[in-house]
Amino acid sequence: MPQPFLTTANHDRDIAGLKYIYPVMSRRAGGLSIGVNFNPNNACNWRCIYCQVPDLKPGNAPGMDFEQLGSELRSFLDYVQHGDFFQDFNIEAGQGAIKDIAISGNGEPTSLEHFPQAIALIGEIARQAGVFPAAKFVLISNGSLLHRASVQAGLAVLAGYHGELWLKLDSATAVGRKFINNSGQSQIKLLEHLKIAGSLCATRLQTCMFHYQGRLWTAGEKQAYLQLLQILQEKAIPVQGVMLYTLARPSFQPEAGQLVAADSQEMTDFAAEIRAMGYEVSVSR
Numbered sequence: 569m570p571q572p573f574l575t576t577a578n579h580d581r582d583i584a585g586l587k588y589i590y591p592v593m594s595r596r597a598g599g600l601s602i603g604v605n606f607n608p609n610n611a612c613n614w615r616c617i618y619c620q621v622p623d624l625k626p627g628n629a630p631g632m633d634f635e636q637l638g639s640e641l642r643s644f645l646d647y648v649q650h651g652d653f654f655q656d657f658n659i660e661a662g663q664g665a666i667k668d669i670a671i672s673g674n675g676e677p678t679s680l681e682h683f684p685q686a687i688a689l690i691g692e693i694a695r696q697a698g699v700f701p702a703a704k705f706v707l708i709s710n711g712s713l714l715h716r717a718s719v720q721a722g723l724a725v726l727a728g729y730h731g732e733l734w735l736k737l738d739s740a741t742a743v744g745r746k747f748i749n750n751s752g753q754s755q756i757k758l759l760e761h762l763k764i765a766g767s768l769c770a771t772r773l774q775t776c777m778f779h780y781q782g783r784l785w786t787a788g789e790k791q792a793y794l795q796l797l798q799i800l801q802e803k804a805i806p807v808q809g810v811m812l813y814t815l816a817r818p819s820f821q822p823e824a825g826q827l828v829a830a831d832s833q834e835m836t837d838f839a840a841e842i843r844a845m846g847y848e849v850s851v852s853r
């Protein structure tokens with residue numbers, strides 16, 4: 569029986585019927601992304617008001633079944649590279665290449681207990697399958713656990729595969745992060761974590777722009793964001809680029825009905841301001 573169309577609007581992590589691996593046609597990757605979900609329990613240490621994880625609950629990633637992770641990834645890569653994956657998932661001609669392997673789960677992936685071992689296993693299987701360097705190896709994280717030695721060790725492993733950390737930064741103010749992410753991350757902690765990230769692994773900032781109750785994204789928030797980027801330059805904290813995106817799918821949080829996507833012009837204008845500071849910027853809607 570044919571599978572549903574895999575489109576940029578369909579991010580169902582159960583679409584392939586696997587526990588850890590799911591395919592996504594990704595706007596940000598510009599094609600097929602092989603997702604790895606360390607959080608099948610839908611648990612995260614943050615609660616972003618735009619979060620699209622169903623039944624999100626507070627908590628950490630559960631223990632990893634490494635045998636299952638390895639077996640799912642090997643067989644799924646083989647299915648994509650040598651099987652009928654593109655035909656089965658009704659993917660348009662011309663989209664037939666893996667753009668990235670992205671650790672992006674239904675929660676915060678760095679909360680996994682054996683995080684470096686999981687990064688190493690995924691990297692090695694992908695390397696053996698010949699996926700790199702045509703495809704990127706990406707970790708999408710809220711960056712809140714970068715003080716942990718195991719997370720730092722995992723980033724070093726990721727860097728060994730020329731991987732990138734895409735670090736969530738939805739507000740450059742502590743008040744904004746409390747409001748958007750329900751996170752208590754201070755400015756000092758944010759800077760410490762950006763410094764750790766930049767010293768271990770290529771790091772990009774991933775920022776969701778939207779409006780909510782007239783408090784986002786205000787001129788003040790934009791100004792604070794630009795000021796933070798300036799501080800990063802002054803402190804020589806390396807950031808490879810900034811990725812701006814907005815709401816494309818509904819939030820599962822109680823605030824969902826009041827969230828409004830940023831419009832193209834607003835995003836393009838803000839991107840131009842960041843670019844003028846010397847940063848690489850991408851915009852996806």
Ligand code: SF4
Binds near residue numbers: 612618619673676
């Ligand atoms: S960090 Fe990601 S998974 Fe966690 S609440 Fe925010 S959007 Fe959801």
